[in-house]
Amino acid sequence: MPEISIRGKQLPESSIRKLVPFADAAKDKGVHVFHLNIGQPDIKTPAHAIERIKNFDFDLIPYGNSAGNLSYRTKLAKYYQSHNLDVEARNILVTTGGSEAISFAFKACFNPGDEIIIPEPFYANYLSFAQESDIVIKTVTSTMEDGFKLPAIEKFEEVITDRTKGIFICNPSNPTGYLYTKEELHALELIVKKHDLYLLSDEVYNEFVYDGKKHCSVLSLENIKENVIMIDSVSKHFSACGVRIGSLVSHNKNVINTILKFAMARLCPPILGQEVAEAAFDSPPEYIQEVYKEYLKRRDYCINRLNNMNGVYAPMPQGAFYSIVRLPIDHCDKFCQWLLESFSFRKQTIMLAPATGFYKTEGAGINEVRIAFVLKVEDLEKALDCLEEALKVYPGRTNK
Amino acid sequence: MPEISIRGKQLPESSIRKLVPFADAAKDKGVHVFHLNIGQPDIKTPAHAIERIKNFDFDLIPYGNSAGNLSYRTKLAKYYQSHNLDVEARNILVTTGGSEAISFAFKACFNPGDEIIIPEPFYANYLSFAQESDIVIKTVTSTMEDGFKLPAIEKFEEVITDRTKGIFICNPSNPTGYLYTKEELHALELIVKKHDLYLLSDEVYNEFVYDGKKHCSVLSLENIKENVIMIDSVSKHFSACGVRIGSLVSHNKNVINTILKFAMARLCPPILGQEVAEAAFDSPPEYIQEVYKEYLKRRDYCINRLNNMNGVYAPMPQGAFYSIVRLPIDHCDKFCQWLLESFSFRKQTIMLAPATGFYKTEGAGINEVRIAFVLKVEDLEKALDCLEEALKVYPGRTNK
Incomplete structure (x- = not known):
């Protein structure tokens, strides 16, 4: 065998x-x-989004665009703009869940043996995506005593080697529920700029922020626009985990073009899920x-x-x-x-x-x-x- | 940057x-x-399958089983059994299109630098899936003069090295339309057995076989049951390319269990597409x-x-x-x-x-x-x- x-x-x-x-x-x-x-x-799931599928007038379910439907990407761009983020449809790729977005980002940015730093505790599946692309995860530990805030930047510096190519955060965090502050993100911006790393941020919980706090997206970090990749999904936002629709946002054209090549190989994200996701953004506030x-x-x-x-x-x-x-x-x-x-x-x-x-x-x-x-x-x-x-x-x- | x-x-x-x-x-x-x-x-797409979505009674689209819905896998197993193939639900994983099935099989079976042999011309995206897992494709050339039949087994032997870990065919073939004969498959069975290779077969066109010929699946090769992985999809079978529902079939428990780990990381295949696919198999003959x-x-x-x-x-x-x-x-x-x-x-x-x-x-x-x-x-x-x-x-x- x-x-x-x-x-x-x-x-x-x-x-x-x-x-x-x-x-x-x-x-x-x-x-x-x-x-x-x-x-x-x-x-x-928003009733409005489910209605879209029930009333959709099709007799053939064909391939769609590998980057995702332009109409959906345009709607997503407007959504991000409404959060004061400078995002156009061309900066967005629609993916099969946030999972595929992470997997694509890893493949496009990192070589086998490259290292990325993730604050722990972290979402366990990141380890699987790293493993399937032969990428090494190094960790800095956030502690319960500190409410799981970002570990000191010196801790990041300590684990950086010449194989370190990126930092990956989840904000707000699964599993800790911690929301990174603007100051923490600016601290990350400096170290990312200094070492010319990628900064990946999984922001699928960005709609769920409590106590009057504000979510600060990595897309707002002006000095590292080309280093940043943001991962999103409608799974939690619209309680639609099963549609498998995520997105990847970056201002780095090389990143988008490279990931598009990977995306073309798998043809397109799910068409029915995309319909639900697009309609979901029209849900009443x-x-x-x-x-x-x-x-x-x-x-x-x-x-x-x-x-x-x-x-x-x-x-x-x-x-x-x-x-x-x-x-x-x-x-x-x-x-x-x-x-x-x-x-x-x-x-x-x-x-x-x-x-x-x-x-x-x-x-x-x-x-x-x-x-x-x-x-x-x-x-x-x-x-x-x-x-x-x-x-x-x-x-x-x-x-x- | x-x-x-x-x-x-x-x-x-x-x-x-x-x-x-x-x-x-x-x-x-x-x-x-x-x-x-x-x-x-x-x-x-079968009207029956589209109706399923229109009439589906849900108000939440949750995650499904990482292996695919058991009801769908059971239906698939019955379909393969009706083609005289010994397949149970436990031998099947539902994937996001045939693409993901190939990608999973590559990751689970081959190490970076491992070689697989594919008769050329072959479906271009195989190259992308190999590249993303750092697998090397070696080719044996089939020719138009020979109607694109399987190249002589000696040609395979010539390119086998100690890094060769598998043979990958598409049957019937995209892009040539060639249908491998039983004899050709038995020849492959012998060389696969001899070198203990994996034999992957993309059989997504198995419903489209002309002139009274019979499709011979790799799943029927009794002497290499543990070596064989069959890839299928409803995309062409039911003209439902956009639902992104494929499947992977193997009698090798280690392969299924390993791929299930990769499948768990990406949570589940698309739920709506799976509904369409399952209903499609109830279409009238x-x-x-x-x-x-x-x-x-x-x-x-x-x-x-x-x-x-x-x-x-x-x-x-x-x-x-x-x-x-x-x-x-x-x-x-x-x-x-x-x-x-x-x-x-x-x-x-x-x-x-x-x-x-x-x-x-x-x-x-x-x-x-x-x-x-x-x-x-x-x-x-x-x-x-x-x-x-x-x-x-x-x-x-x-x-x-």
Whole structure:
């Protein structure tokens, strides 16, 4: 039997996905599982966008433009302009989810063996995209004590080598919910300029920013316009994860033209999803306001409830819909599996994401989990009831 | 400004896509362009499949299973079983088009620098997928004289090195329309077994096989079950190129499990497209029979007409809807550009794919083009009127 590739073997299995069989087994036993482990909101996709598909008048679903439909790219450009960002349709490529945008950016910007710096904890799949292009991730660690703010620029300088070609952030951050400040972004601008690096920023949660804060996009950094690549998606913005429509924005023509070559090879992004995405941007402003208010309510309930539990700490997320939460437990992988395998409360349990999957540093995050507040408050309440009870009886509890 | 990656720079621009600005300019001048350059059929997607989307009762479009919906994989398995292939849902991964299936297979099976052998002429985008994974394509040349049949196995042996890890075929072939015989597949089976290679087969045109011939899938090769990966798609089968739904089939568990890891990183294939694809398999048998008859009519008209032109030769394709056609011209790239830039007949012209893009061997195919018979006979007639007139007046004609 022929061998699997080295990158295929080395690709880590998702620590969340490893728990799926245990969740399935719990469900088979009749236990209801609250999924706070994944960013799949229960929020409705705009009705307007779904109507577009139902009323679309076609009898053939042909290939579209490899760069994405011009009408959609034009609409996206207007959206960014309304956020005071200087973006034209020509700066945008439509991708099959934000995932493909990241994958394309990695391929177009980095050679095998090149290094990129990512503040940890970070979205676990970045590791997979790096691995498939043979790119090396170096990390600087942000800490819960500091609310997961950007690590000091000296920490970046310490890990920069002659193979370092980029810095990659997620803003607001999945998994921490941290929102980078203007000052932090300017600090990144300086180091990126100094070493002539790429600065990639995953901004798919940019509509979810709380407490009167303002999201600052890397596209607003005037001194490094050619270095910047912004990644976006309608998945969370319009609760339309399944349409698989993302986008990549850059003022660097070489980047856009190179990625277009990769995009041409895969022919086009999904046509039906693009229709939904384009229509979604015509949703009434009330849609996103309602969604925003809903997340705010969930966040406040979830974080306050967590911080009232004995031995639990969760910094207040300023964006996105995640929090990295410290628990009084011996090991998050063990605990998350135990929740599914050995625990239930009122025939219910909770599925969480072990934080170890978000750190590259060995041993980091072992007493942390990521909680996604993607369920309605009524469900969050039941889910956190489970967590509270679980922590009382978990055999591996650390401070009893 | 930071540099573009080496693979990004080296990625060839498509010789077809290079002609697009000339086609656009022709259209701007009011010239109608018949597109025989691309496999985008004018055939309708099954009405039944489009209805599924229109009547689908959802208010949220969430992520789906990374492997693809189980209901769809089960339906696909039944379809393959009806073609006497031993395939279960667990052997199938649903992908974002056949493109992603190829890309996944390359990443999972081959290391950077590994070599795969492909009979040329071959579908140009294979080169892009190889390049993005730093895989080297070696070719064996099939010739028009031999009707593009499989090159002798000795030719394969000649290019095998210790870096050779796979053989990749397209059956029936885009761009030649050649259908590999059972004997040819058994010859491949022997060499694959001997060197323990992967055998990848792109079979997206398997429904389009003419003259009473039978398509022989690599999945039927009993002695190399663990070596074989079959790539499929609904794009051509159901004239649904824009839904971006393909599939990858293998009996090798390591391959499936490894690719599933890559698939998890990109979360899921498009949900709406999957709905269309699943419904398409419930289309009445008349749909595919009608489509088949239509292509047969187009093929017969197109190839007979071409072979009646002075100095033109087109072997009769036994499958797919392409033919590599020899023309009495100096250079196909020049000719195809000239057709768009400097020629029109009754305010019409024709866009063809220069065959140079389908060969890796320098200088091969310079007097050949690929013609896709994807338009109705009425349009094919006008398009070939253009070609006939063009060949009379083209300044670079070779045998006057």
